[in-house]
Amino acid sequence: MLYLAIVFAFVFAPIITSMIFSFNSDRFPTVPLGEFTTHWYETAFSRPEVWEAMQNSLIVALTAATLSTALGFATAYTDYRYNFRFKSAYIALALLPPTIPLVIMGLAMLAWLARLGISGTLTGIIIAHTVMAAPFAMAICRLRLSQMDPALEAAAWNLGASQWRAMRSVVVPFCLPAIVSAFCLTAAVSFDEFVVAWFVSGLNKTVPVVILEILQGNVDPQINAIGTFVFLTSMTLVVVAQLLITRRRKA
Template sequence: MKALGALGWIYLAALFTFVFAPIAASVVFSFNSDRFPTLPLGHFTTDWYARAFSRPEVWEAISNSLIVAGVTSVIATFIGFATAYTDFRYGFRFKQAYLALALLPPTLPLVILGLAMLAWLSQVGLSGTLTGIIIAHVVLATPFAMAICRLRLSQMDPSLESAAWNLGAGPWTAMRYVILPFCAPAIVSALCLTAAVSFDEFVVAWFVSGLNRTVPVLILEILQGNVDPQINAIGTVVFLTSMSLVVAAQFMIFRRRRNG
C-alpha cells in the first residue's frame, strides 16, 4: 500500500508537470538569452522584456486590453449579479430557458462565436471597435459572474430579505442594506474573474478587433510572423496579471466561506 501511495504522488506530480510545464517554461525562456532555447539554457537576460516593452504597439495593446477588461468586468458583474439574484429570489415560467441563456455562452466554441459576432457587429457598424470587443466579452464573462454571485446567495438565509421587507424596508432598501453587503465579496471576486476572462480572450477579439488589438490578439499576430522570445516576456506579464486577478478572486470567496 505504501508503494502505491508513492506511485500516486509520482503520477500526480507528472500530471501537474505536464499541465504547468508550458507556463513555467515560458517564464524561464523569457529570461533566457537564446532565441531558440534548449538545454542547457543560455545566460540570464532581461533583454526580451526591454525589446518587447519598447514597442509602441505593445503599449497600445495593453491600454486597449485594460479598457476592455475594465468595462467588461463592470457590465458582466452587474448582469451576472442581477441574473443570480433573479434565480435566487424568483420562480417563473421559462426559468429553465432563462438559466440556459445565462450559462450556455462559454460552451459554444469561440471560433463560432467570433464568426457570429463579426457578422452581426458588421451589420450594426460596430466591428473593428473596442465597443465590439467589450460586447462580445460581456457575453462570455457574464456566466462566470453569475455563478460566483449565485454561490454566495445560496449561503444566505432567504428569510433575511423577507424579514427586512416585513420590518418596513422597500425591496430597494432591502437590496441596498441586506443583500448587497452580503454579496460584496462575491461581487469583488466576480469583478476580478471577469476581468481575467476578458484579459485572456483572443479568439473572438481577433475576429472582431480589426486594428484595435488587445494584448492576446497582438501575441497571436506576432506568432504568425517572426516569432522570438519577446512573446514569452509579454506572456509572462499577461500570466502575472491574470493570475493575480484569479488568486484575488479565489481569496475573496474563500476567506468569506470560512467565516460565513
C-alpha cells in the same frame, strides 16, 4: 503519487518553460540555457503597439467585467428570488455562451457587429467579452446567494424597508465578496481571451491578439516576456478573487 507528479508536470511544463525562456538570452531556446537577460522584456515593452494593446486590454477588461458582473448579479438574484414560467429556459440562456466554440462566436459576432457598424471598435470587443464572461459572474454570485438565509431579506421588509432598500442594505453587502471576486474573474477572462477579440478587433488590438500576431511570424522570445506579464496580471486577479471566496467561507 509519482503519476500525479507527472500529470502536474505536464500541465505546468509550458507555463514554467515560458517564464524561464523569457529571461534566456538565446533567440532559439536550447539546453543548456544561455545567460540571464531582461532583453526580451525591454524589446517587448519598447514597442508602441504593445503599450497600445495594453491600454486597450485594460479598457476592455474593466468595462466588460463591470457589465458582466452587473448582468451576472441581476440574473443570479432573479434565479434566487423568483420562480416563473420558462425559468429553466431563462437559466439555459444565461449559461449557454461558454459552450459555443470560440471560433463560431467570433464569426457570429463579427457578422453581427459589422451589421451594427461597430466591428473593429473596442465597444465590439467589450460586448463580445461581456457575453462570454457573464455566465461566470452569474455562477459566482448565485453560489453566494445560496448561502444567504431567505429570512434575512424578508426581515428587512418586515422592518419597513422597501425592496430597493433591502437590496441596498442587506443583499448587496452580503454578496459584496462574491461581486468583487466575480469582477476579478471576468476581468481575467476578458484579459486572456484572444479568439473572438481577434475576429472583431480590426486595428484596435488587445494584448493576446498581439501575441497571436507575433506568433504567426516567427520564433520570438518576446512572446514569453509578454506572456509572463499577462500571466502575472491574471494571476493577481485570480488570487484576489480566491482570497475573497475563502475569506467568505470562514465568515
